[in-house]
Structure formats: structure tokens, C-alpha cells
Amino acid sequence: MIGRLSGTLVEKNPPQILLDVKGVAYEIDVPMSTFYNLPNVGDNVILFTHLVVREDAHLLFGFGSENERRAFRQLIKISGVGARIALSVLSGLSVAELAQAVTMQESGRLTKIPGIGKKTAERLLLELKDKLGADLTTAVGIHRPAPVASDVLHALISLGYSDKEAVNAVKQLPDGIALADGIRQALKLLAKA
Secondary structure, three states, X not given: OOOEEEEEEEEXXXXXXXXXXOOEEEEEEOOHHHHHOOOOOOOEEEEEEEEEEOOOOEXXXXXXXXXXHHHHHHHHOOOOOOHHHHHHHHHHXXXXXXXXXXXXXXXXXXXXXXXXXXXXXXXXXXXXXXXXXXXXXXXXXXXXOOHHHHHHHHHHHHOOOOHHHHHHHHHOOOOOOOHHHHHHHHHHHHHHO
């Protein structure tokens, strides 16, 4: 497995780059988030990589950060999600945005990405729920929902409301609300629906 490459950037043709590592040029596919942060052609670059070996090809994918590579690896473990779709997801959303979408169960953010339909988005949210959200939100330091919002969400789910209903109710709560008030207001919102 090729884990990391350091070399001179020779070509940039989105989403592919050519990286010269001591005389050997590697064709590497990168998500657009990494592509936009690449230096100019001729400059040195370090990429974390993931090698996909198929019967007909060896494909090398590069990432600007370890978190991007970790998210990519979690995505390709999901049934029906290949390397190209995973690259598309990471091109459409940053790792922080993806982790936030998973934490808040927002399929709408995923369906805006080309190649991701409603069913695939829901499968991604379900499969990544316990893996990506907890793992990467702490690693990338994104602004997670306030603990109160999270507690309200868990309380509603334990009362028998679906994940979708609970998330929609929590989104409508004002920031900085106390736990008891949050639960009361969420229940009122759900009663009106």
C-alpha cells in the first residue's frame, strides 16, 4: 500500500494530478477540496494516498489531510459506494461539512452532490452515523450541535419519535436553550406537525 507521496507537482487536470517522486510520475485522483489547495505546478507537495487495486487498473487517490483520507476510506466501505462516488462526496463537501451532515442526519446536503440520489444519501447517513460523526467531528474540530441540542435529540428518539422528526424539531429550537425548555418546545413542535 502506498500511504503517502512527496514530490513535485507536474500537471493539474482536475480531478487528476501528476506527481513526480524522484523520477517516477504518479497519476493521482484528488477531491476538489484537495485540488483547490494544491500549490503551483513545479512546487513540492505531500499527499496522503489510498491505492485501489482492481482487475483492470490500479488507481491512486490523494488527499491533502489524513482526515480526508479517513473519510474516503469510511465511504468506500459502504455497499454501493465506490471510489468515484466517495471522491464526489469529498469534492462536494468538506470533511467537517460531511461529519456535520451525518451528525444532524441531513440527507438534503448529500443529494446536492452529483451522483448521490435520495436512497444513496440515506444509506450514507445510516452507515456513517456511528463511524464518521463521532470519529471525525472531534478530529477536525467542527462546531458540533450544542450538547443541549444533542440531549434533546436523544430524549425525543427515546420517546419514540423517528430520527427525522427529532432532527427537524431540534433544528427549530433557538440557540442556548436549556435542556428542559428545549424538550418542552420540541414536543410542542412535534404535536403541531
